[in-house]
Amino acid sequence: xxxxxxxxxxxxxxxxxxxxxxxxxxxxxxxxxxxxxxxxxxxxxxxxxxxxxxxxxxxxxxxxxxxxxxxxxxxxxxxxxxxxxxxxxxxxxxxxxxxxxxxxxxxxxxxxxxxxxxxxxxxxxxxxxxxxxxxxxxxxxxxxxxxxxxxxxxxxxxxxxxxxxxxxxxxxxxxxxxxxxxxxxxxxxxxxxxxxxxxxxxxxxxxxxxxxxxxxxxxxxxxxxxxxxxxxxxxxxxxxxxxxxxxxxxxxxxxxxxxxxxxxxxxxxxxxxxxxxxxxxxxxxxxxxxxxxxxxxxxxxxxxxxxxxxxxxxxxxxxxxxxxxxxx
Amino acid sequence: xxxxxxxxxxxxxxxxxxxxxxxxxxxxxxxxxxxxxxxxxxxxxxxxxxxxxxxxxxxxxxxxxxxxxxxxxxxxxxxxxxxxxxxxxxxxxxxxxxxxxxxxxxxxxxxxxxxxxxxxxxxxxxxxxxxxxxxxxxxxxxxxxxxxxxxxxxxxxxxxxxxxxxxxxxxxxxxxxxxxxxxxxxxxxxxxxxxxxxxxxxxxxxxxxxxxxxxxxxxxxxxxxxxxxxxxxxxxxxxxxxxxxxxxxxxxxxxxxxxxxxxxxxxxxxxxxxxxxxxxxxxxxxxxxxxxxxxxxxxxxxxxxxxxxxxxxxxxxxxxxxxxxxxxxxxxxxxxxxxxxxxxxxxxxxxxxxxxxxxxxxxxxxxxxxxxxxxxxxxxxxxxxxxxxxxxxxxxxxxxxxxxxxxxxxxxxxxxxxxxxxxxxxxxxxxxxxxxxxxxxxxxxxxxxxxxxxxxxxxxxxxxxxxxxxxxxxxxxxxxxxxxxxxxxxxxxxxxxxxxxxxxxxxxxxxxxxxxxxxxxxxxxxxxxxxxxxxxxxxxxx
Numbered sequence: 001x002x003x004x005x006x007x008x009x010x011x012x013x014x015x016x017x018x019x020x021x022x023x024x025x026x027x028x029x030x031x032x033x034x035x036x037x038x039x040x041x042x043x044x045x046x047x048x049x050x051x052x053x054x055x056x057x058x059x060x061x062x063x064x065x066x067x068x069x070x071x072x073x074x075x076x077x078x079x080x081x082x083x084x085x086x087x088x089x090x091x092x093x094x095x096x097x098x099x100x101x102x103x104x105x106x107x108x109x110x111x112x113x114x115x116x117x118x119x120x121x122x123x124x125x126x127x128x129x130x131x132x133x134x135x136x137x138x139x140x141x142x143x144x145x146x147x148x149x150x151x152x153x154x155x156x157x158x159x160x161x162x163x164x165x166x167x168x169x170x171x172x173x174x175x176x177x178x179x180x181x182x183x184x185x186x187x188x189x190x191x192x193x194x195x196x197x198x199x200x201x202x203x204x205x206x207x208x209x210x211x212x213x214x215x216x217x218x219x220x221x222x223x224x225x226x227x228x229x230x231x232x233x234x235x236x237x238x239x240x241x242x243x244x245x246x247x248x249x250x251x252x253x254x255x256x257x258x259x260x261x262x263x264x265x266x267x268x269x270x271x272x273x274x275x276x277x278x279x280x281x282x283x284x285x286x287x288x289x290x291x292x293x294x295x296x297x298x299x300x301x302x303x304x305x306x307x308x309x310x311x312x313x314x315x316x317x318x319x320x321x322x323x324x325x326x327x328x
Numbered sequence: 329x330x331x332x333x334x335x336x337x338x339x340x341x342x343x344x345x346x347x348x349x350x351x352x353x354x355x356x357x358x359x360x361x362x363x364x365x366x367x368x369x370x371x372x373x374x375x376x377x378x379x380x381x382x383x384x385x386x387x388x389x390x391x392x393x394x395x396x397x398x399x400x401x402x403x404x405x406x407x408x409x410x411x412x413x414x415x416x417x418x419x420x421x422x423x424x425x426x427x428x429x430x431x432x433x434x435x436x437x438x439x440x441x442x443x444x445x446x447x448x449x450x451x452x453x454x455x456x457x458x459x460x461x462x463x464x465x466x467x468x469x470x471x472x473x474x475x476x477x478x479x480x481x482x483x484x485x486x487x488x489x490x491x492x493x494x495x496x497x498x499x500x501x502x503x504x505x506x507x508x509x510x511x512x513x514x515x516x517x518x519x520x521x522x523x524x525x526x527x528x529x530x531x532x533x534x535x536x537x538x539x540x541x542x543x544x545x546x547x548x549x550x551x552x553x554x555x556x557x558x559x560x561x562x563x564x565x566x567x568x569x570x571x572x573x574x575x576x577x578x579x580x581x582x583x584x585x586x587x588x589x590x591x592x593x594x595x596x597x598x599x600x601x602x603x604x605x606x607x608x609x610x611x612x613x614x615x616x617x618x619x620x621x622x623x624x625x626x627x628x629x630x631x632x633x634x635x636x637x638x639x640x641x642x643x644x645x646x647x648x649x650x651x652x653x654x655x656x657x658x659x660x661x662x663x664x665x666x667x668x669x670x671x672x673x674x675x676x677x678x679x680x681x682x683x684x685x686x687x688x689x690x691x692x693x694x695x696x697x698x699x700x701x702x703x704x705x706x707x708x709x710x711x712x713x714x715x716x717x718x719x720x721x722x723x724x725x726x727x728x729x730x731x732x733x734x735x736x737x738x739x740x741x742x743x744x745x746x747x748x749x750x751x752x753x754x755x756x757x758x759x760x761x762x763x764x765x766x767x768x769x770x771x772x773x774x775x776x777x778x779x780x781x782x783x784x785x786x787x788x789x790x791x792x793x794x795x796x797x798x799x800x801x802x803x804x805x806x807x808x809x810x811x812x813x814x815x816x817x818x819x820x821x822x823x824x825x826x827x828x829x830x831x832x833x834x835x836x837x838x839x840x841x842x843x844x845x846x847x848x849x850x851x852x853x854x855x856x857x858x859x860x861x862x863x864x865x866x867x868x869x870x
Contacts, residue, residue, distance in 0.1 A: 010382060010809040010818075011859060012773035017821025019837065020383060020809070029825040032834050040830040040847035041342030046350065047851035052828040086337035087344060217825060243851075251852030254826055258770065 013218045028060045028221050035062040035091060042089040043081040047250025049240035049257060050078055050155045053214045054126065057153050057238060060221040062092060064228035065122040069093065070109055074102035074127030074136055077162040077242075078155060100135035102127050103143040106150040114149070122228060123149065129156040129170035133197045140197075144204035144233045151227050151234045154197065157242035165245040169195040172265070173317070174310055175297045177245070182300035191313060201235040202271045208234040210270035214241070215258035219280050223270060239266045247296020259291035264318035267325040282327045288315045347829060351850030353865045355823075355843055360762035360815025360861060364426060367414035369727070370403070370466075370735040372396045374411055374426055375816060381429055381808035387442060389808075390433045394444065397734055398469040398512050399462065401438055401504045404431020405796070406495055407731045408622055416764045416814050422777035425799070425807045432804035438507045444515055447475040453748045456481065456537040458525050458690065461489020462730045463721030464543035465512055466737025467744070471541075472515045474745045479535065480517060483524040486573070487513075489545045490722070491730060493570045494592070496599050497792040525690045528717065539716045539744050542691075542704065543737065546684035546722040552587070554678075557647030565596045565681035572599060581676025583607045585651055587642050588681030589619040594626065596679050597634040601789050609673065610636045613656050613664045628782075632789045639664060642678070651675050686723050701725070710740040711747070718744055762815025766861030771822065775810055778803045817841070817862040823854035 011018055017030030028034055037058035044051040062069055070093045073079045079096050082089040097105040106125030113121045125143075127136060132154040143150055159177050160166040167177040167189055174188040182188050201209045208227050212220040220238065227234040241248060241256045248256055260266040261280075265288055268280035289311060292298040301307045322328055364374040373396060380389035393400050404427055415423035436442075453476045457464045460482035468478040486492055487509045491500060513519055525531045532540055549564030556562055563578065565588070571578040584600040586593045589612035597608040610629075612619060615638050619626065630636070641664070643652040651673040656664035685702050696713035698705045704712050704719040711718050720736030722728050746753035782788075783795045799807060817840050824832045824841055831848035832841050855863040 010773065010811065010813075011771050011820055014771040014773065015820035015822050015859060016825030017819070019819050027821075027825070030821040032836065036830050038830075039342060040844065041345040041347055042829070043342075043345065043347070044828060046849045047853055048828045052826065052853075055828070055830070082342070087340040087342045089342035249852075250849075251856040253828075253851070253853055254857050 016217055027217055028063050029056060029217055035059045035067070037062060037090060037092050038082055039089045039091055041087075043084065044077070045242075045244050045250070047243045047253045048081070049214050049242060049253045050128070050157055051081070052253070053155050053220075053238045053240040054078055056214065056217055056220050057126075057212075057224050057236070058092065058124070060224040061122070061124055061151065061228050064225045068121045069124060070095070070113075070121060071124045071126060072097050072102045072106040072109060074125075074131030075099040076128035076131050076160075077157070078126065078128060080162050099131050101139050102131060103136055103139040103150070103152055106152070107143050107146065107148040110149045122151070124151045124153060126153040126155065128161070129154060129158060130160045130168045132156075133169045133195055137197075141200075141204070144201060144206050144235070147206060147232045149231050149233070151224075151236065153224075154235070154237045155240045156237055157240050157245060159242070159245050161242050161245040170197070172314075174301060174314065176300060177297070187300045188297070191310075198235065198237045198269075198271075202274050202276075204233070205274040206234065207232040208270070208272055209237075210235075211237045211239070211266070211268050213239045213257045213261050213266060213268060215254050215261055216268065216280065219268060226270075245297070247299070248294050252294055256291065256294055259286060259294070262286045263288045263291045264322040264327055265291060265314070267321040267327055269325050276325070279325045279327060282322070285322075285328065288318050346846050347849050348831075348844075348846045351845075351848060352868055352870065353850040353852060354845065354868050355848065355850070355852065355854050355863050356866055357817065357840065357843075357862060358815075358864050359759055359817075360766065361759040362762055362814040362816065363414035363416055364411035364424075364814075366758070366761050367410040368735075369410065369729070369732040370397045371738060372411075375811065375813060377433070378424070378426070378429065378808050378811040379813065379818065381433065381805070382811065384805060386433055386436050387440075390437045390442060391445075393430065393433055396738060398444070398466060399434075399508050399730075399734060400430050401434025401508055402462075402491060402500060403731065403734070404428065404434045404798075405500050405504070405794075406491070408729060410731075416762070416767060417810060417812055419764050420769050420772065420812075421774065424810045424812075425777050425780070428778070428780050428799045429804055429808050432799050432801075434508070435504075435798055438504065444469075444473070444511060446515070447473050449475040450477075451475040451748070453477065453538045454479065454536060455744060455748075456532055456535060456540040457543060458528070458540065459489060459543040459545060459721070460484075460487035460509075460519060460521075461543055461545045461721060461733060462491055463733035463737045463740075464489070464541065465509060466734040467541045467543065467720065467741045468517045468737075469512045469515065470738050470741030471744060472517050474741065476745065476748065478517050479537070480519045481523050481525050481531070482519065482521050485522055487519055487521070489543075490547075493547070493573060494545075494566070494595075495730075496569065496572065496595050498598070498602065498788065498795050499595075501794050527692075528690045529694060538748055539718065541737075541740050541744060542712075542717065542719040542723055543721045543733070544686055544688075544690070544723055546686045546728060548685040548687055549680065550683040550685060552680060552682055554642055554644060554680075556645040559647040560645040560649075561677040562645060563677060563679050565592045565679055566684060568596050568599065568679055577603060579677075580605055580679070583649075583674055583676045584609070584679065585642075585673060585675040585677070586610045586679045586681055588612065588683075589614065589621060590681060590683065591621045591625055592684075593681035594621050594629045594634070596681055598629050598632055600679075601632055601634060602792055608634045609675075610634060611640045611642055611653060611673075612636065612638060613641045614662075615639060615658065618658075618662065628795065631785060637673075641666070643670065645675070645678055649674060649676055651678060684722075688723075709743040709747075709753070710736065711743065716747070759815070762861050767812060767814060768857055768859050768861075769812070771820070771857075771859035772812055775806070777810070778807045813860045815861050818860060820859060822857050822859060823863060826853050826857045828853065
């Protein structure tokens, strides 16, 4: 048997950086010269998961594109807190679109670049779950169907946070929002079938679809970098907790995102041309309650007595994800 | 206006918006005291030397280690490693094998011939050190590094003290001990062997010493009155273990009984086995739980075939080689009480391992110096009642281990140094201990402890080869990297990465990080996601 060299790095690749790793194996975020695409002074709330997710993703995309990048940004929190005219936090070429048409605007930019012969300039469209899964859904589907050369990134905080926490089609079952109050015999959001946009994107057979989480930087950066390396329509869906809308502590943003992954409620996977090609395994499985308890939007489930039946339904969603995507 | 259509204002940066004003809590970098460092009787900065070892810079690691302890190869073999008992990783999977890594570094230093740094200056002050055991050697080493001129006076024929005459070869090979002692002496320390100091003040006057450090070991065996026939062979543990160092090994016979329950009793029983005894029986008056010996040593002894009779006392020893043993039972307070039941044990020899005392005769007639319960009374600065005479190791009240002795040597050296300069040494206040709850263990890779290989059983009971062998380079590196770096930043970049506001400034390798309070909103993610608990949140004064 051949000897295996020792490959143990104390914190492995779970931390952002690691002085023991070779330079090229370190994350983009560990780099002193990272772009800081979205700079200090933005008006996002304390502990904003979306501001963090956007910097993770766009910094990685900037490195992959050698800084030749244009981003179109749907209306939503990300646009509002980053760019109150005439100030902006963006340190990249960036254009604000309407709430619903950012996929179309990005498609147009990609077409313009092609016509001008500047194929090396890459195009990203980004928006929240409202602008992606509800309002911009038609434009998004069209972009997929035409296989336009755009990477679309959805920052999913599971409701319309910018306008005061109204439900979106990405809001999970039982969650309290301004439009799904925790009253009556079916408190919070309905237990429907949900609207799983990553799976819908896969159904278009586009070259690449992935989910990612702010709790797993290495995984996120790897997926963005991979997506930037291929042409055609690509979609990455990033889970970004919202302390304001979810009623969680600002300091718990990453912890909550991690528990969503570890419970199985937010599966991390990737797919090429409609087929699942990879999944990120759960490291230490936790019950969904660990995730739900930290958020006031689910507080009504933990009254006296707790809503056992509903908790069991949510647990069943997690178990289905685990079985379906092979997360254990 | 030369602006494009519909544009009236220049593009401004959000840097104009100082979001730091939102903050009610402020993150602050801290250094907390790692529990291993806190538990080390020799005051080693374990985490700091592991940090260098993790990066593969073993020489830097060794130099950080010997800043506190000049005997790492010895320590890596004989220390009972309270550090590992305190290690936070023990709550995660297994404690870091600190002792194994220490031994690896010590052995590496011997192999590569690393030498200590010479003192930066010479003070010309002369310090007398009585006893060349761990405490005396440690004090001499530290005093020499301060630039003083220590002279060690040793009553025995070799340096090492109890490390040589109390610890068997299978736990501490003598070439290792010799190498580490010689490296200390090479700093320019005079060692006088076979000279017993009988009057401390006379010796100090004759040698014109400015101060003295007394580090005499506990070499006198405690006795118990056991009626015995004139031909009965009764010995004490100290002389058996000491006899192992000479040419003529002690004659113990085929059936050996050892009386006592400490580590020394185990050492003697295991030594007897190696000398060819078919039976080595330890007789101890209480139970295994009450035994002062360390559990792993009991375990190793039992594996080697040593037998232990619990709850038994020895009543007498007859000429024909039989012992009368009385059964005991524990009373409500946990003290052994006689039961009146007797049994006979056959024994060619009986070895008493009932504890040891220090020979304090050299201190007769020293004004001011006081002795209580057979040990010297010293202040917090290790100085006895007589100005300029310090004491440590077995001579003062404390646990009698090599590690404690080395720690005393260092502590005393610092106080002696201050005293020689007419100042007072006051140690820096200790940081708050980095408790397990301060860590975010998610970020550490799962990796359980690399167990040191143990010498094959058949080989170990017949020879004096070292029982526990060392780690090699790859697994020592692995073991070092299991350190969680509790309470001290190890530059994992997490705070720099997880801040949603870019309010953490990375200062580059070795320089850690700085908060940009102009923009830090005080969300606390950095504190929550710091693996090692090196950030704390403090309220802002508003």
